[in-house]
Amino acid sequence: MRRTDASGLTRGSDWQAACAAAASVPRGGARAFFASYFEAVQVGDGKAFATGYYEPEIAASRERRTGYSVPIYARPDDLIDVDLGKFSDALKGKKIRGRVDGSNLVPYFDRAAIEGGALDGRAPVLAWGADEAAVFFLQIQGSGRLRLPDGSVMRVGYDTQNGRDYTGIGALMKARGLLQPGQTSMQGIVAWLREHPAEGRAIMQENKSFVFFRELNTPPVGAMGYVVNGGVSAAADVKYVPLGAPVFLSMDRQDASGLWVAQDTGGAIKGANRFDTYWGGGAVAEATAGGMAARGTAFLLLPIGTVARLQPDRYTPYGSGSDAPAQP
Numbered sequence: 001m002r003r004t005d006a007s008g009l010t011r012g013s014d015w016q017a018a019c020a021a022a023a024s025v026p027r028g029g030a031r032a033f034f035a036s037y038f039e040a041v042q043v044g045d046g047k048a049f050a051t052g053y054y055e056p057e058i059a060a061s062r063e064r065r066t067g068y069s070v071p072i073y074a075r076p077d078d079l080i081d082v083d084l085g086k087f088s089d090a091l092k093g094k095k096i097r098g099r100v101d102g103s104n105l106v107p108y109f110d111r112a113a114i115e116g117g118a119l120d121g122r123a124p125v126l127a128w129g130a131d132e133a134a135v136f137f138l139q140i141q142g143s144g145r146l147r148l149p150d151g152s153v154m155r156v157g158y159d160t161q162n163g164r165d166y167t168g169i170g171a172l173m174k175a176r177g178l179l180q181p182g183q184t185s186m187q188g189i190v191a192w193l194r195e196h197p198a199e200g201r202a203i204m205q206e207n208k209s210f211v212f213f214r215e216l217n218t219p220p221v222g223a224m225g226y227v228v229n230g231g232v233s234a235a236a237d238v239k240y241v242p243l244g245a246p247v248f249l250s251m252d253r254q255d256a257s258g259l260w261v262a263q264d265t266g267g268a269i270k271g272a273n274r275f276d277t278y279w280g281g282g283a284v285a286e287a288t289a290g291g292m293a294a295r296g297t298a299f300l301l302l303p304i305g306t307v308a309r310l311q312p313d314r315y316t317p318y319g320s321g322s323d324a325p326a327q328p
Contacts, residue, residue, distance in 0.1 A: 014306050037157065038246065039301070051292050055220050058135065058146060060127040072128065081097055082098065122310075126213055162209065169207055205256050222263040229276055230281075235263075237269055251295065288326055
């Protein structure tokens with residue numbers, strides 16, 4: 001598969017030697033492999049923040065019925081992707097989404113408009129959820145399992161979103177004093193939303209971003225088009241981290257520390273050292289991801305030979321700082 005590195009850090013040829021060697025790394029040979037083919041850099045100051053995500057399971061039905069009234073939408077027919085770089089070299093790499101209104105391209109409907117019925121007849125409904133808060137967090141996680149009334153499972157994954165900016169409601173609720181200390185985890189937020197349905201709906205609508213799904217026949221797939229793996233895959237900002245690049249995190253939580261692979265992206269994952277670690281599915285994954293908020297240092301591993309091309313004011317070679325961790 002050929003892809004363009006949106007970060008501009010690497011070229012396709014940079015990865016060829018490492019990729020060829022990866023197929024024959026013996027058991028126990030990972031450390032030697034990374035030492036032989038990669039060098040580490042810090043992006044900016046290297047100060048990292050990591051959250052977590054997982055594959056949730058929620059109650060849903062393929063048909064609308066009593067108790068199942070929250071639509072889980074597929075991509076709308078009138079949602080348009082616009083590559084602004086095709087209009088101006090100065091806008092290269094910038095993209096927007098919208099819809100045509102008469103002869104104008106306008107922003108796509110936000111969450112409040114969509115929940116108010118703006119998509120009636122415009123977008124297929126894949127399934128109907130039983131709980132507003134559960135469907136909201138399904139969108140935040142980006143994929144999940146839908147437990148149907150007959151006990152079978154339907155998997156859905158991220159397709160696209162409406163082009164609106166993401167707003168984390170946890171920070172809003174904390175700033176307004178709605179959450180007590182110890183309630184700021186995902187589980188605490190969901191509990192509050194369910195206890196205050198009217199106020200909760202209004203707060204959820206302050207996040208104007210809205211995710212559209214597609215049905216999957218495989219486990220969750222990341223932005224690279226490959227299945228993501230719990231404890232291995234992480235989401236990153238492709239403006240700074242090449243998709244597929246290994247990242248070593250040295251964090252204040254042991255479970256978040258170690259080697260991760262940037263296989264995914266996320267609406268809230270913006271910035272050079274912002275990561276979202278993936279934990280798989282199930283109750284343990286939910287608890288870990290829901291309470292994950294780790295801080296520390298990130299080291300981006302790039303194929304040997306690329307560091308010499310990087311700007312020294314933005315990228316610090318591995319080992320130049322006193323707090324550099326042992327090479328993974």
